[in-house]
Amino acid sequence: MPEENIDEIIQEILSEEKKVDEDQGEEILEPEELYECPVCHHQVSEDALFCPYCYAVFDEKADYKMLIDTIIKKLKKLIGFATEISLPLSGVNENIREAKMYAAKDDYPSGYSHLQNAYFTVVKGLVDYYQKELEKYELMIGVNPEIRDLYSKAGVYLDEWDIESFINTFNELKERAAEISKDLKQYLEELEAVERAVEIANKFNIPTEKVLNIIDTAKDMAESRKYEGAIKVLNEAFMPVKDEIEKAMTSFLQVVKEEVTRETFSGKSNAKTIIRAVREMKVYHDEGNYLKVLEKMGEIEELMSQQE
Numbered sequence: 001m002p003e004e005n006i007d008e009i010i011q012e013i014l015s016e017e018k019k020v021d022e023d024q025g026e027e028i029l030e031p032e033e034l035y036e037c038p039v040c041h042h043q044v045s046e047d048a049l050f051c052p053y054c055y056a057v058f059d060e061k062a063d064y065k066m067l068i069d070t071i072i073k074k075l076k077k078l079i080g081f082a083t084e085i086s087l088p089l090s091g092v093n094e095n096i097r098e099a100k101m102y103a104a105k106d107d108y109p110s111g112y113s114h115l116q117n118a119y120f121t122v123v124k125g126l127v128d129y130y131q132k133e134l135e136k137y138e139l140m141i142g143v144n145p146e147i148r149d150l151y152s153k154a155g156v157y158l159d160e161w162d163i164e165s166f167i168n169t170f171n172e173l174k175e176r177a178a179e180i181s182k183d184l185k186q187y188l189e190e191l192e193a194v195e196r197a198v199e200i201a202n203k204f205n206i207p208t209e210k211v212l213n214i215i216d217t218a219k220d221m222a223e224s225r226k227y228e229g230a231i232k233v234l235n236e237a238f239m240p241v242k243d244e245i246e247k248a249m250t251s252f253l254q255v256v257k258e259e260v261t262r263e264t265f266s267g268k269s270n271a272k273t274i275i276r277a278v279r280e281m282k283v284y285h286d287e288g289n290y291l292k293v294l295e296k297m298g299e300i301e302e303l304m305s306q307q308e
């Protein structure tokens, strides 16, 4: 404990130092005048020659040849992304063709303007498409902090028209969301199995109060969306009553043995099914899986009652 406190104190001191650095950093930075790009409405620096988001030119002094090179490089990747989602790219190929034609004649400003049109169409199409895709995950923000962080990070990339970083983050978000839905599904299945096993335990007069308390704990965890933890708790639900289960199992097996002996003697086929179930029950018992042991006890009892 004392060590932990020291660590905590050190951590606090270190984080204060960081704050001091940040404050100083802000003071050194000169406040920059911002201005809204009339084409894409991003905030850009007042003395920018062109918009770093949509490549609209603000000043004729801009280096058109450099802009053409930059846009072509970016456009290649973006068209790849657009093709993957079958985004319609009307006019884009024509614009690129025109741009090439002008560039070949060394008319860079005209070439640039066609290319900028193509770029704007593709990037705007991607941003609009992914904005809707991202919004589908809005309901999952509350599920856990990781999802919330990925969601807001992806949103920032999209605002900045940084499609590549957005797609990476968005894929991560989708993966995480899928895992969580998988956990939820598994939790619900596990809960159902445990509740069914409680009913079987009741039939065999095994006290289940402790198990019910554990189920409540798991439900509370699931309530706060800790599905993984809830599954773990449910997996151990029957451990506190394992001695009682063993006792019930022992006397039940005595009954089963008599029944099987009688059936085998009279040549009835049901005995085989019962013996197979007993063998499976033994495996679960060796594994310490008391939930499955109870399931098998219920199954065997059913098999025997069918026989009568």
Ligand SMILES: [Zn+2]
Residues within 6 Å of the ligand: 037, 038, 039, 040, 041, 042, 051, 052, 053, 054, 055, 056
């Ligand atoms: Zn712009």
